[in-house]
Amino acid sequence: MIALFRKDEPSQPLGPLEVAVMEIVWRRGESAVRDVVDLLDRPLAYTTVMTTLDRLYKKGLLERRKCERAFLYSPRLTRAEWEQKRAGEFMAGLLSGRDPERELLISCLVDAVAHDERLLDELERKIRQRRRELKRS
């Protein structure tokens, strides 16, 4: 019960191998250690990947269930949820400063959001592309 009401623990930073493993599990869904070993860009020992998956499980990014004698791992959060959580923690950390610093930061953020149009440009590019596809068909 206490664990259910405990504030989410802050995410721990991920190393390059952990990120690569998470990318595979996000892309592929539920995966065994062997699946991840096969899909990694570089050849790595089975035990290395197994340890990495176990570490990600302990960090709370993966869930696992036993299937015969092996564990099957699946992501606990979607990629978007994880990124949102990290961003939220980052913001909470920044905003926990003293009042003048916080206000300065908030005004910088408002400026940045108002002028950051990259995402909107990208979405408009997708819409144009889709419109062209529809016209062609």
Next chain:
Amino acid sequence: MMNDYLVRLVCLCLTAFFVVHLAAGALVRWITPRGARALRRVRPRLAARTTLLMRWSPAALGLLVVAVLCVPSYLRFEPGETGEEIGPACLLGAGLALAVWAAAIVRGLRQVVRSRRYIRDGKSRRRPLVALAGILRTRLLISPVVVDALTAEQLDAALRHERAHGAARDNLKRLLLAFTPGLLPGLNGLAAVERHWARFTEWAADDDAVRGDPDRALALASALVRVARLGSAAVPLASSLLDGEDLSERVDRLLRPAAPESRRVRGDALAAGVAAGIAALACLALRPATLESAHYLLEHLVR
């Protein structure tokens, strides 16, 4: 003496509500991440209904237990003059139950006041906004800057989206959500369920506005991006065109609509299942043996 009898009943009801509400809420909180992932695969309207049901279920179950177990068992088995005193645990539970309801009422009223003030002050004229406000008599708030910025097709798609919110009575649901108690005083505990509901509601309104027409989908997607460029404002208790934080995901859904995997799960089947569950619980609760057991438990709770 009669007063003591009634005070004990009220304290018991409040404590029972608090215990059931907290336990059910903890369960809902625990299943929410998995449930939300599974619900992404069904129709958004059904997903929205299910998340709403999840959010309301702790309070509904708490009230149901009070209505069908606590009150009947107390009235039937509790003698008038027992001289029993209310124990500290029971008093604490009753106090916490009152506090969660008070917090919910304050939260709801604050949102109502903020919403009315926002509309009355005419802020919607000064800020870029497309939203459906009002609970029973809905009205569309659309600022001149948005009308100027959108093409006729985009405006039509945006208005269809807002009408879909109106048809689904989403503002009424928002109001009821605002008045739904959190798990502990000062801690909602189920905010994630509310966020998922808001997301699925937007998806459902998008789908209803588009109705599978790719041209309308394009118009709505471009309207969303254009309104986002203007920096759209949000009104409390209103359905804004740009509600939620998933603009990118909404645009992707509109451009590449994916067929829901399970079309067979119907909303009315879900409602029938819930109604059958409640009826079964009520029938079970009305059996004398159940009421006697409930009274035995309540006797322990009151001490």
